[in-house]
Amino acid sequence: MLCAHDARAMVATLVANRSSRIPLIYRCHDIGEDLQPWHSVQGYLERYAARAGLKSRLVVQYSEGRAEHFRKLARNSYPNLLVTLNFPSLMLQPERHRLDDLIVRRFEQRSVTYPGIIKDFVAIDDLVRAIALLPKS
């Protein structure tokens, strides 16, 4: 079974899988910008992947809003689309008896943490300015 993680991987996987027909899952982790024009590479890939996704066994989207956007891109009701929320595994959780100590430590040494990409679509300046407004503790 093959699993493609985004539109670019989906298109590449479709091409590579053309002759072998291994079942394909399109797990659409990030969905592209709003309806980029056809003449942009991203716009083309998004639309192509959305329409070609009909040939996959399953398309997974993480919200109804994303699913609606995807259907609009493909101009199809997409019967093989499943909305599955991106929740973490219970294995990620610390054991309950360890949590109390963690909470104490986190409260004593306070931090606001942002993990992730820093680009113009991230309100990083708001965070920086907010830190200045918080007490030094």
Add this chain to the structure above:
Amino acid sequence: MFGESDGDSLSGALRLGAEIGLGHRLSHGGWVPPAQVLNITNSATIGAVLFKPVSINYTSMATASNKLWEFAARGIPVIVPDTPDFRNALGSESWIAFFKIGDPRTLAAGVERLTRSFEAYRAAALRAYEVVRSRYNFEEIFPPVLNSLIAAARSNPVCQ
């Protein structure tokens, strides 16, 4: 802060921090592998989710964001943008604070609300942990996907 950057956004944020005198209170740890991110962020008091609602990807993040739910799973309260998507999905959750994009005072106020006392912070942290433990977890929502995967595998001659 951790993670990759386009350069300008990061240097701008660090420059801003220096101009307003944050000094060592602001730091960027660079890009780290995803597995290490979880170790590093485990000591966070508050997690920050900072997406501006500039495209479909970022207006539909409440049930798609890795970082939001990874914070919650470990009992870390989170501040998120006050956008319809986050408000609809998380509006009643006590471990969440909302801020208005472009208004850092609301971000600071949200952090202060979540940390106003140890008791308040502990209650929010435990609530985040329990919400994931009881409902918002992979094991709870994955069976329909698994059934589809099994059906797909069974239809493949290679798997039979």
